Amino acid sequence: MHRDRILRSCFLCPPAEDRGWQPPLDIYELNDGWLLKADLAGIRPDEVTVSLQGRTVTLRGHRRDLSVAEGCAHYRMEIAYSSFERSVELPADPGGDARVQTDYRDGMLLVRIRRGNSHS
Amino acid sequence: MSDTHDPADRTYAVLPVKNTVLFPGLFLPLSVGRPASRAAVDAAVATEDKTLVVVAQRDNDQEAPGLADLFPVGTIGVIKKMARGQEGVEVLVQGAGRVRLIETVQREPFLRANVLPLPMPAGGGEQVEALFRTVLDAARRVLELARPQADVDVNQFLAQAPNPVQLAYLIASMLGIDVIKEQALLEAESPEVALQLILEHLTHETRVLELRNQIAAKAQQEMTKEQRDYWLRQQLRAIQDELGETTPEKAEVGELRQRMQEADLPDHVRKEAERELGRLERLPAAAPDFQVTRTYLELVLELPWKKGSDGKIDLAAAKEVLDADHFDLERVKERILEHLAVLKLNPKAKAPIMCLVGPPGVGKTSLGQSIARATGRVFERLSLGGMHDESELRGHRRTYIGAMPGRLIQAVRRAGVNNPVLMLDEIDKLGRDYRGDPGAALLEILDPAQNHTFRDNYLDLPFDLSNVLFICTANALDTLSAPLLDRLEILRLSGYAETEKVEIARRYLIPRQVKETGLPDGSFHLPDETVRRLVMRYTREAGVRQLEQTIGRLARKVAVRFAQGTTEPVTIRPEDLGELLGPERFTPEEARKTMPPGVATGLAWTEAGGDVLYIEASLLPGSKGLKLTGQLGEVMRESAAIARSLMISQAPRFGIDPLTVRRTGVHIHVPAGAVPKDGPSAGVTMVTALASLFTNTPARSDTAMTGEVTLTGLVLPIGGVKEKVLAARRAGIRRVVLPKANEKDIRDVPEPVRSEMSFFFAETVDDVLAQTIPQSANRIGVVTADGVRTNGPAVPTAAQAGTTGG
Numbered sequence: 001m002h003r004d005r006i007l008r009s010c011f012l013c014p015p016a017e018d019r020g021w022q023p024p025l026d027i028y029e030l031n032d033g034w035l036l037k038a039d040l041a042g043i044r045p046d047e048v049t050v051s052l053q054g055r056t057v058t059l060r061g062h063r064r065d066l067s068v069a070e071g072c073a074h075y076r077m078e079i080a081y082s083s084f085e086r087s088v089e090l091p092a093d094p095g096g097d098a099r100v101q102t103d104y105r106d107g108m109l110l111v112r113i114r115r116g117n118s119h120s
Numbered sequence: 121m122s123d124t125h126d127p128a129d130r131t132y133a134v135l136p137v138k139n140t141v142l143f144p145g146l147f148l149p150l151s152v153g154r155p156a157s158r159a160a161v162d163a164a165v166a167t168e169d170k171t172l173v174v175v176a177q178r179d180n181d182q183e184a185p186g187l188a189d190l191f192p193v194g195t196i197g198v199i200k201k202m203a204r205g206q207e208g209v210e211v212l213v214q215g216a217g218r219v220r221l222i223e224t225v226q227r228e229p230f231l232r233a234n235v236l237p238l239p240m241p242a243g244g245g246e247q248v249e250a251l252f253r254t255v256l257d258a259a260r261r262v263l264e265l266a267r268p269q270a271d272v273d274v275n276q277f278l279a280q281a282p283n284p285v286q287l288a289y290l291i292a293s294m295l296g297i298d299v300i301k302e303q304a305l306l307e308a309e310s311p312e313v314a315l316q317l318i319l320e321h322l323t324h325e326t327r328v329l330e331l332r333n334q335i336a337a338k339a340q341q342e343m344t345k346e347q348r349d350y351w352l353r354q355q356l357r358a359i360q361d362e363l364g365e366t367t368p369e370k371a372e373v374g375e376l377r378q379r380m381q382e383a384d385l386p387d388h389v390r391k392e393a394e395r396e397l398g399r400l401e402r403l404p405a406a407a408p409d410f411q412v413t414r415t416y417l418e419l420v421l422e423l424p425w426k427k428g429s430d431g432k433i434d435l436a437a438a439k440e441v442l443d444a445d446h447f448d449l450e451r452v453k454e455r456i457l458e459h460l461a462v463l464k465l466n467p468k469a470k471a472p473i474m475c476l477v478g479p480p481g482v483g484k485t486s487l488g489q490s491i492a493r494a495t496g497r498v499f500e501r502l503s504l505g506g507m508h509d510e511s512e513l514r515g516h517r518r519t520y521i522g523a524m525p526g527r528l529i530q531a532v533r534r535a536g537v538n539n540p541v542l543m544l545d546e547i548d549k550l551g552r553d554y555r556g557d558p559g560a561a562l563l564e565i566l567d568p569a570q571n572h573t574f575r576d577n578y579l580d581l582p583f584d585l586s587n588v589l590f591i592c593t594a595n596a597l598d599t600l601s602a603p604l605l606d607r608l609e610i611l612r613l614s615g616y617a618e619t620e621k622v623e624i625a626r627r628y629l630i631p632r633q634v635k636e637t638g639l640p641d642g643s644f645h646l647p648d649e650t651v652r653r654l655v656m657r658y659t660r661e662a663g664v665r666q667l668e669q670t671i672g673r674l675a676r677k678v679a680v681r682f683a684q685g686t687t688e689p690v691t692i693r694p695e696d697l698g699e700l701l702g703p704e705r706f707t708p709e710e711a712r713k714t715m716p717p718g719v720a721t722g723l724a725w726t727e728a729g730g731d732v733l734y735i736e737a738s739l740l741p742g743s744k745g746l747k748l749t750g751q752l753g754e755v756m757r758e759s760a761a762i763a764r765s766l767m768i769s770q771a772p773r774f775g776i777d778p779l780t781v782r783r784t785g786v787h788i789h790v791p792a793g794a795v796p797k798d799g800p801s802a803g804v805t806m807v808t809a810l811a812s813l814f815t816n817t818p819a820r821s822d823t824a825m826t827g828e829v830t831l832t833g834l835v836l837p838i839g840g841v842k843e844k845v846l847a848a849r850r851a852g853i854r855r856v857v858l859p860k861a862n863e864k865d866i867r868d869v870p871e872p873v874r875s876e877m878s879f880f881f882a883e884t885v886d887d888v889l890a891q892t893i894p895q896s897a898n899r900i901g902v903v904t905a906d907g908v909r910t911n912g913p914a915v916p917t918a919a920q921a922g923t924t925g926g
Contacts, residue, residue, distance in 0.1 A: 021200070064168065065168065065170075068165075068166050068167070068168070073162060073165075073166065074162070074165045074166070074202055075204050076202060076203045076204060077165055077170075077199065077201055077202035077203070078201050078202075078203075080200060080201075081168075081169075081170055082168070082169045082170060082198065
């Protein structure tokens with residue numbers, strides 16, 4: 001019991017106060033910048049906001065449980081609903097004039113960041 | 121965006137939980153089983169933001185709690201995962217914010233309540249900072265104590281807590297403190313209060329954990345000491361191997377250790393044995409002590425400290441065994457069965473120590489074997505005859521070279537069980553000298569109150585002898601010391617009568633000898649008359665040992681004939697005996713046909729049974745006093761003196777001139793001259809001999825007598841009536857005069873003998889003389905005045921014989 005509690009606390013405890021759930025994401029390094037790929041299935045692209053502030057990229061949004069609205073009852077629930085927020089730091093500052101381009105493909109949100117001229 | 125952080129003006133499904141509290145920011149897995157709670161979860165999952173309020177309930181036994189049964193402050197929880205299973209619903213809830221429950225909105229199908237959000241406790245200052253650091257340190261300490269090999273970096277983990285209150289929550293959930301304290305922490309309005317609470321608990325936890333670790337460490341230490349010993353011993357062995365020191369002797373030591381581990385030893389014995397073994401292991405094999413210690417350890421390991429044979433006693437079976445092995449001896453068997461009955465009813469009873477007393481060859485030793493057989497115990501025999509050194513019984517101390525355990529411990533070791541039947545044979549033949557008295561050592565061994573801690577000098581450990589059934593045998597009790605006699609329960613086995621011997625020969629001896637010589641069944645016949653002649657003429661003894669040997673000789677002689685080709689069955693008639701065994705060895709002790717005045721027939725008891733004894737007296741004119749010959753003992757000499765004094769003092773009554781008696785010397789001789797004799801029972805015989813001498817009248821030759829005489833002429837009882845009567849019978853004497861007080865002992869005489877003899881019981885010397893010198897009765901005035909008997913010739917009437925014989 002004791003040990004379980006400690007372990008559970010370790011692995012499940014959020015690092016900071018509640019910011020909802022956090023989507024997993026990959027970061028690729030490109031010649032001219034980075035590509036972020038976030039696992040955001042079942043989300044309407046218009047309900048996601050991407051912001052870049054210095055080196056920090058933040059994804060915010062909301063995943064709605066549409067099935068409930070259609071009158072279904074849960075038998076099992078593993079998918080995290082409600083709002084999410086995920087911040088990640090890039091290895092280097094892309095510069096103030098960096099360009100951000102988003103694309104939503106097959107349940108993945110792709111964010112392409114190109115370095116600004118000030119750093120190239 | 122969700123409104124998780126702004127639950128104002130909202131109602132929530134309420135999930136009551138037992139034994140735990142959901143803290144904001146932390147996860148809590150819950151197993152939901154109660155129907156109302158499942159309904160609450162269902163409702164929460166159906167909402168957009170999957171929220172409900174998790175509240176601890178005050179009383180765990182309350183199955184359908186209302187608002188009053190719950191603590192007033194709860195936590196908004198977001199259901200992160202949910203799965204339905206067989207038993208109920210598993211949910212993972214994450215705490216969001218604290219709320220105060222205001223009022224019930226609905227009871228059925230689940231509790232729904234209106235809540236007021238509470239802000240997170242906030243604030244700072246030096247005190248909070250100080251408390252925060254103290255709590256951090258204490259938490260680190262606790263986590264280190266609880267999980268010394270934590271694979272999680274405690275510091276890093278604790279540093280994740282963004283603020284003091286969150287840290288308190290985190291620690292509380294990790295420690296698993298009780299629900300009242302958790303609830304108090306949840307309700308804390310400021311970081312200070314929260315930190316104080318958690319610090320209190322951490323301090324307590326630290327003490328408990330330190331204590332627990334101390335206990336565990338101690339246990340560990342004890343455990344490792346044994347392991348360490350084992351490990352070192354292994355190393356020692358390896359080193360000795362390496363040095364080439366493992367000799368066959370050392371291998372034996374290893375074997376001893378192995379045996380010791382397997383042996384079932386009492387604690388105090390094991391301790392001592394361990395010590396000796398340790399010594400042995402350190403000794404070089406060439407040391408003189410090595411063999412000594414090894415032999416000692418072997419003895420300790422072989423002794424039956426706890427092992428006993430299953431001594432179940434079946435009285436019926438025991439009686440059968442005794443009857444099958446021995447003829448007659450009814451009274452002895454009865455008493456043995458009594459002992460066995462007591463042992464059966466109370467196995468813990470102090471085993472009585474029986475002592476079988478009787479002449480040689482009457483079956484004492486084999487009776488002991490029968491007792492062992494009847495009780496299902498192991499039989500061991502220990503002959504004490506000629507033992508004169510106490511150390512032989514009790515062992516030598518190990519400091520002596522060639523020391524050995526005592527015979528007793530050796531016998532127990534041979535028996536292999538701690539409850540054997542141990543026969544101490546010939547206890548009356550114990551010697552003693554300057555080296556000590558083995559009889560004194562027997563005192564301890566045979567005392568049930570002492571022998572449960574018998575300490576052999578060699579063994580030097582107390583051994584429990586109280587389960588041993590001791591049986592002693594002796595031929596006579598004269599040489600036993602009084603304290604030793606006191607410990608023994610005497611069972612007398614008297615000699616067998618002629619008829620009994622014939623019976624024993626027919627039932628046991630002849631079949632046994634036929635079997636031993638290997639003669640075919642029915643080929644060897646020994647009629648009763650032949651056996652009777654053997655008993656009378658060839659083997660004059662109380663027991664049957666020589667009789668059996670002689671029957672064996674006859675059987676072998678017949679076997680020779682069979683080996684030479686005879687096939688006819690052989691019957692040995694009495695007249696064949698002379699040819700087969702040589703001339704008769706004993707002429708029957710037939711009564712002297714004619715006896716001159718001064719001779720009387722006495723009866724004596726010997727270790728070999730009874731015997732007829734003639735006492736001869738003659739006048740020595742011109743000399744004075746009393747002359748005695750025939751190896752007489754002190755008591756017998758006194759008897760002679762009493763007889764003479766009686767003659768002088770009562771001479772007129774016997775019709776004797778007192779002057780003659782006083783002036784004339786008397787010589788009394790008791791043949792055979794070379795055999796020592798003693799005892800008072802020849803008193804009446806001496807009186808009769810002297811009376812016959814002085815009255816010049818021969819005593820009756822068909823009458824034998826025995827009895828002690830006092831100076832006033834009273835006849836006192838004597839022992840060995842049965843043997844004496846049997847001896848008289850053997851000699852062909854049919855009339856016996858016995859002391860009146862011995863009348864009861866006639867019962868011991870076998871019936872066939874009893875019915876063909878006449879007994880006369882005397883209270884005074886006059887009664888004796890009336891039967892032995894009837895011719896003098898006329899002259900002895902007192903007797904005639906007696907009035908009890910007639911003065912006629914003292915031939916017994918049928919009536920007299922009948923009353924006395926029965």
